[in-house]
Amino acid sequence: MTAKADIRVLGNLELIGPAGPVGLGGPRPRTMFGLLALRAPRVVSQEALLDAIWGEDPPPSGTRNLHAHMAYLRRSLARADLGDLIVTRPPGYALDVRPEAVDSRQFEEFVRRARSAGTPGEIAAHLREGLALWRGDVLADCPVHEWGHAEVARLREVRLSAMEELLEADIALGRGAHVVAELEGLVADHPLRERFWELLMLALAEGGRRSDALNAYRRARATLVDQLGLEPGAGLRRLEATVLAAGVEEAPRPAERDFPAPVTPLVGRAEEVAELTALLEDHGLVTLVGMGGAGKTRLALAVCENRAEAVFVDLAPLSDPHRLPQVLCDGLGVREDPGVDPVDTAVRHLRARPVTLVLDNCEHVLDSCAPVVDRLLRSCPRLRVLATSREAIGLLGEAIRPVAGLATPPAEATGLDEVRDYAAVRLFLARAAQPAVRALTDDDADALARLCRRLDGLPLALELAAARTNVLSIAQIADRVHDPALLHAPQPGGRFHHQALDATISWSYDLLDDAARTRLRRLGAFHGGFDLDAAQAVWEQDGPSTLDALAGLVAKSLVVVDHRPAGARYRLLEVIRHFAVGKLAGRPAEADRARELHGRFYLASAEDADAGLRGPRQVESMRRFAAEAENLWAAKEWFAARGDGAAGLRLAVATARYHRLSGHYRRGRRWLDDALAGTRDGVPAPLVTAARIAAAFLAYFQLAYADSVAHATAALAGFRALEDRTGEARALRLLGSIARERGHYEEARECYAEALVAQVDDPAAVADIRQMAGFTAWAAGELDEAEALLSEALRHYRLARDEEGVASTRIQLALTAVYKGQLGRAGRLAEEALGTFRELGFKEGLGYAYDVLGLVDLRTGNPEDAVARLRAGLEVHGAVGDRWRQASVADTLAAAYLAVGRPSTGARLLGFADSLREPHGIPVPAQERADRERTVARTRSTLGEDAYHVAYAEGAETPVTLEDGPRPLRAT
Template identity: 30%
Template structure:
């Protein structure tokens, strides 16, 4: 490829064998699992595919222990193979494949089908047939090919197959509308044989046969259809198929396309005006359009839900105007499900208004609720009507208003998830993607959009209502700039007050949702507003509200259904930023300060107790601390893998809990949280977070006057500063730790200080000093009877001796240490010792044996999920492969080490390896 070439855009083909093409050449993606992974991302393009879903797709219920890491490795390989920046984007819950619709043949197919159906509905059958034929030509075989049997892709393949068959039926309708008959008989005969349950195909076959002058065969087709329906499905033919049968018997001219007469009464159009500055929502509009087009042959009910201010009514009104030409009557009613000045409209009142809108005289409208609903359905059966039911309170309110036949389209909006409503499709609106959010701001604000538009829409949380208000305020104030508006939003003491203009207010919209909650939900909502971290689970919510776990789960799910909480991953919850601000404001206003203080202490104690339990699972050698009993139930964890998973999910929350404890003056909790995070921070290489934790932990210990804890804090700070190259700071802290441990008679603390001093001197390449401190540490551990830590010291001594050239002595020490670690099942000690043995054998020229030791160590580090030590061992493996002349293997190990170090924000370590790999 030339230097000035533009990277080609991959084309994704799923309507047949799964392929990705570049310049019409099939891209080699690798093995079946990587191909399965990309097929799954493609089926879910534009949405988050969780790592758990990927693991299930690749391995099923029997996934290997390192499946999540393997998935991440596969994604890295896919990124390299696709060679397009930001095509696969990392998300906290998994990954998102960002594809433009035109690069996926399935999306092009759906768009062509939609335009074909629109043309057919608009009375342009020739155009419809052309579009639908083009759509069907995109198919090369079964959707997703060999992956169509993969459980997580089966539903998508079946959906596309259903759309294909529907498109075939639509194309036949288009051909029939242009007068075709005899040319369709052979095709329809085959199709009815393949799909005997599709009555529409039987009706089309009967019509085609009749037009071909084969009336008897048309009647015989009806008998075959009836037999198939009864024997296979236990069903009699539908009224429509029976009607075609009667038309064949009657030689009805309508079988040749003569239209029925339209109703003579005037049409009704109650839709509010369309939104002139509408922006975005292309995917949602496409979903609504696809369902509407299919609605010529099925009842279509679309429910659109979402949080306050997300633009539900705006979307529905815009969509209704786009679809209006396909319906004779267009009705709109506000059900006032969430309104401050109106009670929710009852179904009886809504039916009365809707029936009158269709011209039904008042004296014909029954007083019985069931009879009134039945009359409404009967009226819709004879009409083509688009009905918008805006702002529904719940499913019970709208259920009597739903049609019973296929000629109408019903669009419903609600702030609640109408999970118990039999809707054709439910669309849950999220906030706008950044590009659409910027487009909306620009369309409202006009030309004055220089500067920090991206920052403004981010401060608006990408919420359409907030964006509209902010843009309208900018447009109304000529002296303001976008930068000034961003500064106001950024520095506002109460940010929600900035999102008010006229009768529009984000806070007021949120307040209506809050007021419609029942009392326990309101209490949990406002208490969650003081939760210190970015997200939470049911255990944290239970601690915060002092309720049991089932009650917390029930309340959380209710808040999700009301779109006051988001659930980005199963069992994990978070606020939209503006909703969080509202929840906090409500907590300050409605929850007494002493109760807020108790709630915050409960949830901080929950994070402390769970983190401490998890830290003990990560390393039993880590000395325990005395954590006070708390009014909370810690998250249950069975093993170190569960502990790491909890820490990974809650790391930011525990750090936030530490900050909350610091602000509240809970000094004991501050240093105990630093201690409880220490093991996890070390395993993940979060050295900078560990420094921050122990710095505040040290200050807290000094306020408490606790010399033993001060010694511990100095020791841990020294351990973290040394590998960061901050040698003098490390040695200063370690000498203070040693002095304080001696002052309080802490033998183990003194030994630990000597061990960490040895590590610090290792970085300074002072191996004689290293051995001096390790010898002192070994003597102290022996005196205290701590055999396992003495064993780990032996391994470190072996590493120091080999660096000094005493390889025989070094190997003897490390082999003794390894034997003792195996006897005590000390996995950490085994891995550490194997690393030392790898260095020893490598220094003596036995690089194959070194490779063996490093590979065993790496397997143990991976089993322990210690990404920090994995990176170091991978770097040593790369060096060993290089010594053996295995350049490709060396580079692969170095690449993995660099990726791990950069993921831990340890760029200096990554840079050292990058220089090594050249």
């Protein structure tokens, strides 16, 4: 890396070279260099540079101008003896410097050190040194847009935060009087930044200027109310109370509060508390809506902790809705007057007072709640009502705030420290038995995360589960979450509907009418969510009534809506779904009907989505399959249980291509094998043949060549008996691909030629055949023939609008370009394909794209980047079970590790590659043979024969681990 450059972006852009300042030209080249500096030493793509230099509407000549500015910069840098400062790395450019060469990175390092320091003196020293680097605004003389503007804004915010922290440290060091003037300037420049006002009050109070501190609060409040229409936040209000309490003549007024004191700390709701506090300033009625056990009551109590006057009225015990006014007066502590409407009595008590009234558990008395709350709000301008309910009260102007479960760890979270970052885990551990918590290790992380996900982060469920840690391990609890006895913890004095999770769901279920109860039970047939059409099918209702019924369950917090770009999806929280399943099981005839309707709907849905996997609907169809994976599995299990072999086989065939594109080879084969084994007489021959060719393809991708050939040969005979020319061509194409991977290139060509004769009129089929023939020519080392065939395949795929086919062909053209020395073209083709594969979620394609980009990195002298890309490719191919490609990538990765000075790892990879090939009789492709032989020879020469053979044997005998060295890209 270039060590002699000093780059300054905190102010006007400056570059200091060995001989002093370097001229960077006009605004555009300066901006380009500044943007590269903000990201240094990371690569910035050409597209990102265009966005950040010209914004949303770059000129038509933007790319050409970009190249011209880059050429100018490189000439200027070369004259300053910095010719190697800018490097080209697909898909763009980077500054080849260490991060500390850029002053913004130096600044952020000082901030990091300050935040790790232990004393105010150390904090102040680091921050003062970092802030001294600022000479003005970020890139003050460089106009930037898009992400460049966002990065500038981010650095400005870091600077302001650092200034706050420095001033706080100075005040802690007793220098409050010395920073008052600076703070006065800062509140003038940033009048809406409350932390500067707080620090000014602290500095004034520390200097004995208590009256001035209170005056600062009044100035802050006036500014916030005038410009934002908001009262000061909790921090400023607490500080005012503290300053007031320091004086006799201005003691703070005691808060009037009448609500239960929380017995446990609130976990993971800080943002909700802040949001609700703000909502109550603007709305007379705020309703917390969610299922029982979501933590609505606890959240309401937390909001009231910072409010001057708060009154809590629990409506759960109220069985007679007509008594609500009397219960309200009792809660307010006011005596009813005989002959006077109790609501009027409450109004007289509340009219002139700033009271926050919490109405807890309103769901069963909504019809009475709405008119009472409406009268109170119309008559009491300073009143705020915070309600908790399973559905909204329904008044005009009501602010509805759904309360969901706490955040839970994703499936890929690993390690105890990582899962502890999630609020659901923190709550569970806070409520668990202390001996159990103290004994936790990383081995418990998976069970802990699984438990929290299965309980959907519901606080009540987590607390009830945590109570069992005194007798069960976390793994045992996770395995028993649906045992009714597990989540039942009698607590003396607790509310009856919070005694057990099942009871709190039953409370909501019992409030439904008979039709709604039936609908909720039938939703137990779904797994992993559903859409409106699916609910309509299982409910056997027409469209409008389905929508209204679903809206009713959503309003009652029994169904959750997930808004997605493709449209709304619905789901039951797992604890509610389990409840619905239990209720459904108690009605066997209704359960059979619901599951039959569910299975038939998803069979039809799968067949429709499968039809869309080739052509313009491909991306949409892949998303449909991914969204319905669990429902499709449930349908498969239902057909198997009913002995419906034809339906099971149809579903396995309909999902086979999706399983292939998503890399789920094993699952797809298992579905097909199980369905074929379950077929009986009477299953149509075309369906059996379609299943055999699908099974043949999936076996082929797993290198189960014998099984693949057996299935493909049987399918070929079936297609010929049916006179199905398209199917015949597919079977021949597959047999050709098996021959290619075994190194039998002429046999492969013969199969492809025969397939082309069978299927000459279908552009999609012709594209497939040409693509495979082109790939065979590449593997055989015949690059010109490969390019011609692949270019023709690309044309046909475009005619068919097959995005996956277009991207796959681009990858093979990119491979061809690599071996023809056309590295720039190869990189562009691979990047284009990578974008498509990401959109499709096509894992196999992602692996191939990483492979090609890694090859380009290796051949352009960037072996470290090559290692990262190739490791990502190896990870993908291993995950989907593509051992043929995995072996080739292992060979190339061995060359990359050799180039970065790690020949032992390279030797292990060579052994690993051979261990993949030998059991299946796979040769090294002819095109790759010379590269492989050179890598072997150089690795042997570097290590010596003995060391080479030891490392090679290790790789061949045990799985290769690559934890050290450059990290792989995320294979997603």
